[in-house]
Amino acid sequence: xxxxxxxxxxxxxxxxxxxxxxxxxxxxxxxxxxxxxxxxxxxxxxxxxxxxxxxxxxxxxxxxxxxxxxxxxxxxxxxxxxxxxxxxxxxxxxxxxxxxxxxxxxxxxxxxxxxxxxxxxxxxxxxxxxxxxxxxxxxxxxxxxxxxxxxxxxxxxxxxxxxxxxxxxxxxxxxxxxxxxxxxxxxxxxxxxxxxxxxxxxxxxxxxxxxxxxxxxxxxxxxxxxxxxxxxxxxxxxxxxxxxxxxxxxxxxxxxxxxxxxxxxxxxxxxxxxxxxxxxxxxxxxxxxxxxxxxxxxxxxxxxxxxxxxxxxxxxxxxxxxxxxxxxxxxxxxxxxxxxxxxxxxxxxxxxxxxxxxxxxxxxxxxxxxxxxxxxxxxxxxxxxxxxxxxxxxxxxxxxxxx
Amino acid sequence: xxxxxxxxxxxxxxxxxxxxxxxxxxxxxxxxxxxxxxxxxxxxxxxxxxxxxxxxxxxxxxxxxxxxxxxxxxxxxxxxxxxxxxxxxxxxxxxxxxxxxxxxxxxxxxxxxxxxxxxxxxxxxxxxxxxxxxxxxxxxxxxxxxxxxxxxxxxxxxxxxxxxxxxxxxxxxxxxxxxxxxxxxxxxxxxxxxxxxxxxxxxxxxxxxxxxxxxxxxxxxxxxxxxxxxxxxxxxxxxxxxxxxxxxxxxxxxxxxxxxxxxxxxxxxxxxxxxxxxxxxxxxxxxxxxxxxxxxxxxxxxxxxxxxxxxxxxxxxxxxxxxxxxxxxxxxxxxxxxxxxxxxxxxxxxxxxxxxxxxxxxxxxxxxxxxxxxxxxxxxxxxxxxxxxxxxxxxxxxxxxxx
Numbered sequence: 001x002x003x004x005x006x007x008x009x010x011x012x013x014x015x016x017x018x019x020x021x022x023x024x025x026x027x028x029x030x031x032x033x034x035x036x037x038x039x040x041x042x043x044x045x046x047x048x049x050x051x052x053x054x055x056x057x058x059x060x061x062x063x064x065x066x067x068x069x070x071x072x073x074x075x076x077x078x079x080x081x082x083x084x085x086x087x088x089x090x091x092x093x094x095x096x097x098x099x100x101x102x103x104x105x106x107x108x109x110x111x112x113x114x115x116x117x118x119x120x121x122x123x124x125x126x127x128x129x130x131x132x133x134x135x136x137x138x139x140x141x142x143x144x145x146x147x148x149x150x151x152x153x154x155x156x157x158x159x160x161x162x163x164x165x166x167x168x169x170x171x172x173x174x175x176x177x178x179x180x181x182x183x184x185x186x187x188x189x190x191x192x193x194x195x196x197x198x199x200x201x202x203x204x205x206x207x208x209x210x211x212x213x214x215x216x217x218x219x220x221x222x223x224x225x226x227x228x229x230x231x232x233x234x235x236x237x238x239x240x241x242x243x244x245x246x247x248x249x250x251x252x253x254x255x256x257x258x259x260x261x262x263x264x265x266x267x268x269x270x271x272x273x274x275x276x277x278x279x280x281x282x283x284x285x286x287x288x289x290x291x292x293x294x295x296x297x298x299x300x301x302x303x304x305x306x307x308x309x310x311x312x313x314x315x316x317x318x319x320x321x322x323x324x325x326x327x328x329x330x331x332x333x334x335x336x337x338x339x340x341x342x343x344x345x346x347x348x349x350x351x352x353x354x355x356x357x358x359x360x361x362x363x364x365x366x367x368x369x370x371x372x373x374x375x376x377x378x379x380x381x382x383x384x385x386x387x388x389x390x391x392x393x394x395x396x397x398x399x400x401x402x403x
Numbered sequence: 404x405x406x407x408x409x410x411x412x413x414x415x416x417x418x419x420x421x422x423x424x425x426x427x428x429x430x431x432x433x434x435x436x437x438x439x440x441x442x443x444x445x446x447x448x449x450x451x452x453x454x455x456x457x458x459x460x461x462x463x464x465x466x467x468x469x470x471x472x473x474x475x476x477x478x479x480x481x482x483x484x485x486x487x488x489x490x491x492x493x494x495x496x497x498x499x500x501x502x503x504x505x506x507x508x509x510x511x512x513x514x515x516x517x518x519x520x521x522x523x524x525x526x527x528x529x530x531x532x533x534x535x536x537x538x539x540x541x542x543x544x545x546x547x548x549x550x551x552x553x554x555x556x557x558x559x560x561x562x563x564x565x566x567x568x569x570x571x572x573x574x575x576x577x578x579x580x581x582x583x584x585x586x587x588x589x590x591x592x593x594x595x596x597x598x599x600x601x602x603x604x605x606x607x608x609x610x611x612x613x614x615x616x617x618x619x620x621x622x623x624x625x626x627x628x629x630x631x632x633x634x635x636x637x638x639x640x641x642x643x644x645x646x647x648x649x650x651x652x653x654x655x656x657x658x659x660x661x662x663x664x665x666x667x668x669x670x671x672x673x674x675x676x677x678x679x680x681x682x683x684x685x686x687x688x689x690x691x692x693x694x695x696x697x698x699x700x701x702x703x704x705x706x707x708x709x710x711x712x713x714x715x716x717x718x719x720x721x722x723x724x725x726x727x728x729x730x731x732x733x734x735x736x737x738x739x740x741x742x743x744x745x746x747x748x749x750x751x752x753x754x755x756x757x758x759x760x761x762x763x764x765x766x767x768x769x770x771x772x773x774x775x776x777x778x779x780x781x782x783x784x785x786x787x788x789x790x791x792x793x794x795x796x797x798x799x800x801x802x803x804x805x806x
Contacts, residue, residue, distance in 0.1 A: 013576075016576075017573055040806075043800060045805075056806055057804065057805055057806060058806045066798060069796060070798045072796075073798050074569045075575065076576040077798065077799045079575060079577075079578075079801055080576045080577050081577075162706055162709070163702050163706055166478065167701055167702070167705055169420070169477055169478035169705060170420050172482060173419075174420075174482075174484075174485065178701070271679060271695070272674055272676060272696075273675060273679065276675050292700075292701070293675075294674060294700030294701055295697070295700075296702070297698075298569075298697055299566050299569065299570070302569035302570055302572060303565055303566055303569045304566075304572070304600065304794075304795050304797055305565045305568075305794070391707075392475070394472070394476040396476065397446060397460055397480040398448065398480070398481070400461075401460065402448075402458060402460055403443075403445070
């Protein structure tokens with residue numbers, strides 16, 4: 001490997017925000033400040049859009065205070081984009097890179113971002129413009145390959161756990177059926193995380209449905225009925241991506257049903273549709289009383305003031321390591337390896353090839369889902385709990401002996 | 404006033420939960436433990452249901468640790484009920500009171516609970532069974548009369564502020580129109596609280612709609628369009644109880660529209676309907692891109708691990724004062740008086756008659772709503788900010804000078 005070039009660097013944030021994607025950004029900035037090989041460090045505004053248009057800010061000018069405030073803030077401080085760059089788009093980006101002498105490219109994002117970094121790196125090779133391209137993982141969905149887990153997931157998992165700890169107490173307060181629809185179209189990690197706060201045998205969520213396990217309406221209603229009969233109440237969490245026995249998502253079936261029935265102003269494609277549909281089924285088919293549904297929405301990834309300490313530390317560390325790797329290697333994605341668990345939770349970082357991460361997704365492993373396909377296993381709890389950085393404890397008095 | 408009788412006491416929690424209703428409960432317990440006049444302290448399970456059926460637990464047996472855990476937990480540790488007791492129901496309750504020698508009644512709840520306490524107290528007088536009935540205010544809606552503000556509101560306001568601080572950063576990250584529907588059918592305090600976290604001129608929410616100000620669809624769309632043109636994005640919060648220019652709530656209009664159009668499985672009465680409808684209007688009428696909607700739901704009142712320190716302290720204090728008042732007086736509701744604001748925020752508690760609080764609700768005062776009817780005033784911020792116990796700061800880099 002040739003020596004690291006003396007040149008400028010760019011860092012950008014892509015895809016949906018997380019609570020710690022800014023911690024990774026700050027990790028890149030603070031490490032870049034240590035390496036004289038990196039002259040200017042540009043922050044690209046709105047990811048590939050800013051890279052293609054040359055819309056940059058100077059990240060070496062930021063004060064230490066600003067950096068700490070950015071690291072503590074959710075969402076992408078530089079903005080993001082949903083653009084999927086084609087070859088021409090990437091060529092424009094490389095033109096900007098060349099003009100600005102940008103030879104380091106740090107891209108914080110999911111598997112699409114790893115792919116973009118990979119493509120730009122290869123295209124640069126083709127035109128003999130040597131750049132070093134590194135991907136820094138982030139996603140609330142936790143669905144990237146190679147890495148043990150993704151920065152961003154730990155905080156989102158903490159949010160889900162705290163939300164369901166509260167929601168279960170709410171359901172104890174005024175019993176009935178409560179259905180919560182959770183982010184995650186393809187991977188169920190985030191929905192599974194709703195079970196992390198369970199402290200007592202009868203705590204909810206009592207049923208947890210992930211996209212990895214199809215569930216028919218009959219099975220779903222049977223499960224709810226059985227919990228209702230046992231506890232007199234039932235708290236359910238379901239991924240937005242749960243599918244019917246035939247593998248088609250319920251969201252898709254709903255949208256199709258509505259297209260057929262549509263009458264101008266009625267539309268069921270919005271965010272609340274799946275939750276409302278499931279609640280309607282429980283009401284009409286089981287005759288259950290007090291059925292409520294919530295769709296958690298964007299709060300899951302953006303709530304201000306809520307971070308997992310472990311998550312934010314690791315995210316920042318990933319940013320720093322990307323810069324360190326770039327001093328030695330041509331390209332790569334930063335990945336996390338778990339060295340110890342529980343009280344001995346410990347990780348180390350390593351570099352993996354961009355192609356190992358690009359475009360691929362990881363579903364929940366089988367050992368994290370119970371045999372019934374309606375709950376999580378202890379193995380999942382052991383896996384995910386350390387990432388939350390710890391959860392609050394709650395107490396209620398409903399199970400105390402009566403006098 | 405006669406001396407306080409030596410007898411048993413009951414405490415119960417009614418209505419929807421809040422994050423600090425348990426702090427009020429613990430306040431009652433710790434103060435009751437100091438007064439030998441109160442022999443046993445019963446906790447009634449599920450409010451009037453437990454009182455009518457004699458379903459009690461012994462609150463004097465709880466350890467100090469348990470009390471602190473309960474005080475830190477959201478929702479009603481004793482459970483609640485939506486039953487509205489009629490005269491016969493109240494008579495059954497009084498029978499239980501008499502049988503158990505319960506002469507003190509502490510009821511934590513909203514205006515309905517104040518009314519129940521009032522009715523039971525009067526009915527007890529009628530049968531010459533002297534009881535002392537006290538109401539301890541709680542509601543996330545902040546809509547009780549007499550008191551400056553209600554325990555429960557401060558934490559819910561903090562939740563809304565943190566949610567919108569994050570949501571606004573999310574909307575900066577991926578610009579578009581975001582619409583959030585907030586709890587509050589009749590009073591807009593909670594929706595107004597979404598504006599508490601605004602730090603910069605262009606921070607969202609850019610538009611805030613409360614039930615106290617009707618808004619036509621034309622006005623709403625015009626407002627959104629104007630913000631979009633100025634900022635290229637728009638974050639909107641709206642109470643679930645917002646109404647059209649004719650005073651009819653949008654939720655009601657929607658539900659009626661759907662009853663007409665209904666085709667079996669299509670139902671728009673769920674929680675996501677209003678948000679999805681507003682988003683649909685913005686999409687179809689303004690042609691706006693990336694329009695998203697969330698309905699915050701029960702998280703607003705139950706999220707575990709999130710409390711305003713000020714709120715939790717005042718809630719506990721209200722519980723303690725109710726017991727102190729009961730040593731001197733026949734009945735009453737605990738109310739909060741503000742003595743200083745801002746950095747000098749300070750309150751004292753006082754007793755008011757149950758009839759002053761029972762059944763009545765307080766809307767947002769005019770001076771808290773801007774002239775346009777689409778935002779809050781500085782007076783509201785000054786009023787509500789201290790109740791949150793302080794908010795996190797956030798930072799983003801989108802407005803930094805480009806290079």
